[in-house]
Amino acid sequence: MPDLPPLRDVIARHGLRARKSLGQNFLLDLNLTGRIARAAGVTPGMNVIEIGPGPGGLTRALLAAGAFVQAIEMDERCIGALSELGEAYPGQLTLHQGDALKVDVTTLCPAPRRIVANLPYNVATPLLLGWLRQVAAFDSFTLMFQKEVADRLLAEPGTKAYGRLAVITQWLCDVQREFNVDKAAFTPPPKIMSTVVTLTPRPAPLAPANWECLEKVTAAAFGQRRKMLRASLKPLNLDLEALGITPTARAEELPVEAFCTLARAIEYS
Template sequence: MGAVELPPLREVIARHGLDARRSLGQHFLLDPNLTARIARQAGELGGRHVVEVGPGPGGLTRALLASPAGSVTAVEVDRRAVAAITELRAAAPDRLRIVEADALALDLSTLVPAPRQIVANLPYNIASPLLIGWLRQAAAWERFTLMFQEEVADRICAAPDTPAYGRLSVLAQWLCVTEFRLRIPPAAFVPPPKVWSAVVVLTPRPWQPEPALFAAMERLTAAAFGQRRKMLRGSLKPLGGEALLARADIAGERRAETLSVAEFDRLARLLSSAAAA
């Protein structure tokens, strides 16, 4: 970032009336040491084009601009935050782009060329839907470095047969290598949330499913985990139940949380093949 001296983030927040709004899931990170640490979790950023969702007053944006990233595109729906982030253009006029839009309504991969990454302190209220949408096009991205409520981070990285293991675990781990990196206390944020947060790094696997296979996995996991207490022969009945499980050599008495990601993959491929037949 250039030699322009930037004002303290608290001053930026005050000047733009940028009080965090619960309706937008906003909790701001102001500690530059912490935001720099989060940016480092993304690995080598030299020449990469980074998309940040929900930059708020720009704490993490500053850290990303201080990295060797080729460009930073900030996607923000809150006009107050857009005005605050715009001030950073003076320090990085050629590397910072600001998009005022709802990230849920955008195909972020169209905003920047490859190699591309997403690095973000996600708004809590839309974090899971955002991630599932990005997983549908994981092949377009080199890496996701994302902050969630710790409960969501635990679900993303959970192992089979643990309380946190569920649909999000299967989808994320099927498509990406998931790494739980940092726990961050409530006191690090303004205003402090009621829960801890955590940074997860997701690196897409070399292979990615065709849309039909992804759709089959979504249907499968929705049915399997929609009624967790049921045996699979019951929860998967609308999808072929016993016959599907027999073809996959999986006992119908088992429950969804006991299946490995590889077993879900086997079921999804059989389901997809049956739908195509």
């Protein structure tokens, strides 16, 4: 492995003070970044897409594991540090400066491909939802979120965290909690704990449904989550009893499959 300088030295030399506006919290613990790469199942020759690499802590672990990394970084200050890392691993790292929300990452490298990233917290959820629209294009996603967002991804019916994000994500993917990451592992430390999760696309969605219709019904149901479904879904003119849905139930009580039933009813009504 190349003899690389400590990340703190790289940050100081390139003046990489984390910017709150970019949702930056740099991960400097190389034992931890190695653990993320292992959780993602990174092996030599694998195509990996990383979002927001910053000074390159996780990037080092991915490259050391032998991956070919496509890194998207919005902050031009980080490009110099990442370029040095690319020189240390010739041919393994390709940099793309820009906004990941505007990039079709499926065009960056051939399949099979995985996304492994410590996501910028301010855009983590919209990034994930964008990728889920192309879920079949990916082998897996191993991502770090704020713990409260990870809890929402993993939430089960009947819990406070269960909502639209859980329904959409679990409809398309198996979601696994890998481990929590203490805020002290970051520079600067965020206000709350983080969690690494792996999302593995299902061979087929949990139940048949149209994305737009599923979004519509979950928005109506969870937008008034304390109301009974007969009230929150009244504008959709659905015969809940005929669909096998208890009208007096609330949104958080329904499993993903039941929301798919409602979505199909909207689509074909």
